Amino acid sequence: MSLDIDYYELLECDRTADDKVLKSSYRRLAMQFHPDRNPGDAEAEARFKAISQAYDCLKDPQKRAAYDRFGKAAFENGGMGNGGGGQAGGFGDFSDIFESFFGDAFGGGRQRGPVRGADLRYDLEISLDDAFHGKAAEFTIDVATQCGDCTGTGAQPGTSSRRCNLCGGHGKVRAQQGFFVVERTCPTCHGRGEVIESPCRKCGGDGRVDERQKIEVTIPPGVDEGTRIRVAGRGEAGPNGAPAGDLYLFIHVQRHKVFERDGTTLFCRAPISFTTAALGGEIGIPGLDGTKHSVNIPEGIQSGKQLRVRGAGMPVLQGRGRGDLVIQVDVETPTRLSARQKELLCEFRETETGEECPQSRGFLIRSRKYGTI
Numbered sequence: 001m002s003l004d005i006d007y008y009e010l011l012e013c014d015r016t017a018d019d020k021v022l023k024s025s026y027r028r029l030a031m032q033f034h035p036d037r038n039p040g041d042a043e044a045e046a047r048f049k050a051i052s053q054a055y056d057c058l059k060d061p062q063k064r065a066a067y068d069r070f071g072k073a074a075f076e077n078g079g080m081g082n083g084g085g086g087q088a089g090g091f092g093d094f095s096d097i098f099e100s101f102f103g104d105a106f107g108g109g110r111q112r113g114p115v116r117g118a119d120l121r122y123d124l125e126i127s128l129d130d131a132f133h134g135k136a137a138e139f140t141i142d143v144a145t146q147c148g149d150c151t152g153t154g155a156q157p158g159t160s161s162r163r164c165n166l167c168g169g170h171g172k173v174r175a176q177q178g179f180f181v182v183e184r185t186c187p188t189c190h191g192r193g194e195v196i197e198s199p200c201r202k203c204g205g206d207g208r209v210d211e212r213q214k215i216e217v218t219i220p221p222g223v224d225e226g227t228r229i230r231v232a233g234r235g236e237a238g239p240n241g242a243p244a245g246d247l248y249l250f251i252h253v254q255r256h257k258v259f260e261r262d263g264t265t266l267f268c269r270a271p272i273s274f275t276t277a278a279l280g281g282e283i284g285i286p287g288l289d290g291t292k293h294s295v296n297i298p299e300g301i302q303s304g305k306q307l308r309v310r311g312a313g314m315p316v317l318q319g320r321g322r323g324d325l326v327i328q329v330d331v332e333t334p335t336r337l338s339a340r341q342k343e344l345l346c347e348f349r350e351t352e353t354g355e356e357c358p359q360s361r362g363f364l365i366r367s368r369k370y371g372t373i
Helices: 019-033 040-058 063-076 086-106 128-131 274-279 341-348 358-367
Strands: 120-126 135-146 174-177 180-187 208-221 228-231 249-254 261-263 265-275 283-284 292-297 306-309 324-331
Touching: 019 040, 040 063, 063 249, 120 135, 120 208, 128 249, 208 228, 208 249, 265 274, 265 283, 274 283, 274 324, 292 324
Parallel strands: 120 249, 265 324
Antiparallel strands: 135 208, 174 180, 228 249, 261 265, 283 292, 306 324
C-alpha cells in the first residue's frame, strides 16, 4: 500500500483527536496488522509500518504541529527528521503495548531504583510452656550484611562509581530482533546504571559481606504452630547500599506430654478410678500457669465424658483472656486387687439388680429381641 496516506486517516482518527484517542487507536491497529498476526501478508506489514510511522509523528506535540501545518513536507530535506521513525521507532512503540497490558513481564518496565535485599526465613522450635508464657529467644544466623569498608557502595573507599556508558545509566539496553525491539538488562552494569571502576577489596564490589549475626526476639504468649513473626530489616542487605530485607520467624511448638492444643483450648486425658466415677469426687489438674485446677467429678460419670475449666487454656495471641481447659475422663478398671477388695466386689455383685448400670441393662434388653442372648 502507499505510505502517502494522511496520518490521521491511517490511524482512523479526526484531526481534533487528543493524545488518548490517538494512542488507543494506534494500539488497536498495531495489534490488528502486526506481521506476527499476518504472516506472509505484505499488505498488512506495509500497513503496520505506516501506522507506526504516523503515530510516532503525531504523538510528539512539535512534530504534530509541524505536520498539521506543512504535512509530510515538514520532515523532508532535513526538516525535523524523518517522521520518527521508520521501523525501529514504530516497533519501539509497539513494545509499549506489551508494557501496558503485561507490565514488566516482557522487560518493558522502567528502571525502578535500588533492589531491596532478600527476605530470610528461620524456623524456631519452642516448648508448649514457652508458647504459654512467651520468652526471649536468641539465635545466630549467617546473613549478607552491608560492607563496613565501603558502606555498601561497592566502591573502594576514596573512589566513586560512574554512569554506565553502554546503557547511559538506564540499566537496560535495547536490541532489534526481527520485527521486535527487545529490552534487556545491561550486561555491563547488570541493571544498576552505574559502573564501579575500583571495586571494594573486602566485598568485591557487591557492597555486602557474609557475617554471622546474633538475633534477639521476644516470643509473645499465645503463639501457635506456624505463627510467623516479622523482624523488620534483619534480612539480607540489598546490593550496593539498597535497603535490607526482613527476617521471618516460623514458630514450631513441640508436643507436650500431658496437654494437646487446638487454638486457645487445651485438652488432657485424666484417668480416674471406677469408685470415683461411681461415687463422684474431686481431682486436681496441674495447669501450664503453675496452678492446680480442682475439677469436680459428678457421681456416675462415664468414660469419655469431657469436663471444661473456663479460662484455664492458652492465652489469646496479642489479645486478652485465655481459652479453656478440657479434661476427658477415662475410667480405669482396677487390675491389682487385694483379696479383701475382691471379696467386697463379690458382695457388691450379689446385690446388683441391673438398675445400677442402665446402659448395660438396655443393651441386654435390645439384644434379646433379636434372639442373640
